[in-house]
Amino acid sequence: MAQTFEFTVNGAPRQVKAKADLPLIYVLRNELGLIGTRYGCGQEQCGSCMVLIDGEPSYACARAVDSVAGRTVQTIEDLGTVADPHPLQQAFLDEQAGQCGYCLSGILISAKALLDRNSNPSRADIVAALEGHLCRCGAHSRIIRAVDRAAVLLRGEGGA
């Protein structure tokens, strides 16, 4: 039975009608058109669908929509755009951190959560933050470097 749920998505209040147990990923992609949240496995194993719920990285593939009622959801679309990329996205570009790129939406989300709470993470901190993510192309080293570079950018270091 469809019910109405209200929550905040990328800063805007949204209202959706859905079954209570509908995974959030379908709401985001198919109802709200936020296609940057990616379906990978549907089992909380690959991290492709990671979003922030009240600032915490969460798997959108397994999270029922009723559990986000009244909360704030942040997706990759809230980071930056082609014209105005977020420092994290810029750092990934600078490091050319990615190949097929399918994993990157989720990884950027977890990286953002990390940098929001730790402006100067160690390599071990970065690895721990990304441990729930899979990358099949083997871009891991570049991704780790890119998160480190983003931290530098966000701290306002590293020159102009």
Added chain:
Amino acid sequence: MSAEKSNLPLSLTVNPRLEQWLKFEADETVRVATGKVEIGQGVVTALSQIAAEELDLPLDQIVMLSGDSDEGPDERYTSSSLSIMVSGASIRLICAEARALLLARAALRLNCSAGQLSVEDGRILVDGAASEISYWSVAPEVDWSQAATGEVAPKAPAEYRIVGQSIPRQDLLAKLVGGAYIHDRIPEDVVHARMLRQPGRDAVLRTLDEAAVRHAAGGEIEIFKQADFVAFLGADEAVVEAAAAAAAEHAQWDKAPNIEPIQQEAAWLRGQPSDDRQYGAEEDLEAPGEIVEATFSRPYIAHASLAPSCALAQFTDGRLTLWSHGQGMHPLRRNIAEVLQLPIEAISAKHLNGPGCYGHNGADDVTLDAAIIAMNRPGRCIRLQWRREEEFAFEPFGPAMLVDLKVRIDDAGRPADWTTEVWSPTHVQRPGTGSGFLLAAAALPNPPPAPVPQDPLEEAGGGGTRNATPYYDIPKTRILHHLVTAPPVRTSALRTLGALPNVFALEAMIDDLAIRAGEDPLDYRLSMLSDPRARAVLETATKRANWSQRGTGGEGEGLGLAFARYKNTAAYAAVAVALHVDEQVHLDHIWVVADAGLVINPDGVRNQLEGGAVQGASWTLKEQVTMLGQGVTSLNWDSYPILRFSEIPGIEAEVLDQLEQPSLGVGECSVSPTAAAIGNAVAHALGHRIHDMPLSRERIIAALLN
């Protein structure tokens, strides 16, 4: 003339007309078409660099069209590390010729000699001074339907400004801001679809409890059935997903496969029915010298793309349009035309980005699935996505392989005679090649007969025999190839084909022979390696890895080395791996050094070398497809683990500069030497050789107990 023609790259022979490659657009850009597609390897960016270089245009005036069966050239599949060697060589010749034709027209207009002309941003300069004309003002005067001659000399590498630069990938930004994939094409009134897969090509659907499936779906679905092809359609993706997730347990099949436990292991292959071939000289059984033998194996492995395959199809006014993330749009169109009995011209196949595939994954099959439904629902756009479990169960796997080596040693402890005997299912069943087929064809009424397996011949780079011949100076070598014809699962192209197990075996044997001869593995290799480019990558990699300080081993710390030239004709790569072993293998550092001839985009090449090393490491340490009964049982990332962030070592990739040498395919060259270097480093660490992949915790513990 015909002799010269045969020297043209294959793509130019098949697609000779200039207009199949180039189009000068009204907005003062040039559309450059390629049949090769972006799979995350950066090839479209690299090809645009080649075009911009030869046309003397900035990159922003080049617009690439990739993977379009209507308007782009047929370059078959994006595979085998051939894109730069074949498509790149074609685009270079085409653009050089186009520039010459345009300047010839400009010279007529400007009443000067072509030699006085140069080009800046597409504007024509006369003796360095601006003229009123550009490429685009003379382009209409050129007959673009003429065939390329390939006779206009491209630029000398010393003049390159764009080729050889690490230009950022064109596709990456869109992927970083949440767009760009085929999965994201969700038209307004799309029909979502999911499959119930026939468990094997002979399986016949006995019953499907449709009421139970509808109940599980929890919303409105349509059940589409044609013989043993069953799909669930609806407006709500979550509902059709739920239907498909439940369907397998409500379906009963006759003549489903029944896989025995032993069949998932490479060891099962020995003695199975096979199509046998021999390459190389007969062995002289009377020859002197001691014989050293060993057997190595690799199990079935998966592409394990990060996303399940997806396709869209729409049949409108007699035309079928397909959107696919397959690696070849022209072959896809031909193969689907054949199954659906449509004229080829009635089908358009267009490439969109997908998850990295590294070979033949489910992308082609899912496109036929969508097409079958689209043909029966004219006007509707069908979006069919495989389920995660479906991708793991039904992708064509990288074949298990068993590699027997038999080496006759001379008085100096070096191989005098070398036999590599390979047992393997086929490595190529891409639709339209050899024994290839599209999965759903077997589920339709009047299915085609089962194909007779074929494998690429050694002359064509080989499948199971790829890199089975050592690159070292060995007087006599041969390959005995057993193409196993009835494996328990479908197999096809996966990055490096048979090269990984072969190089793993060959380079292990070389290390063991060095130890036997009491020599350092590097010195031993160099003593029988006359190709200076091969020596250079080995010498550089070992210098980076501080090889001269390598310990005696046996105490848990290992440093291993391996070398291969991919296909024995493409890029050279040497890899050194430092690791330590407790109950399992921990990678500490990987050094990759490659020689790929002329490099178009150095950072792009390093990215490929790094990614190849990680994928090779993951296969070597962790991966095995498991199967039992009706099919595959490794259906998720828990049962099919791959290397994770915490397991990634430091990686340094270096490309040796070879400006004056032809480009050599580089996308796969680091994979197999990494696998072999890990094998050798583990042997160094343990003082004991493990012959079977993966070098898992279980195998390490077993080795320690020995």
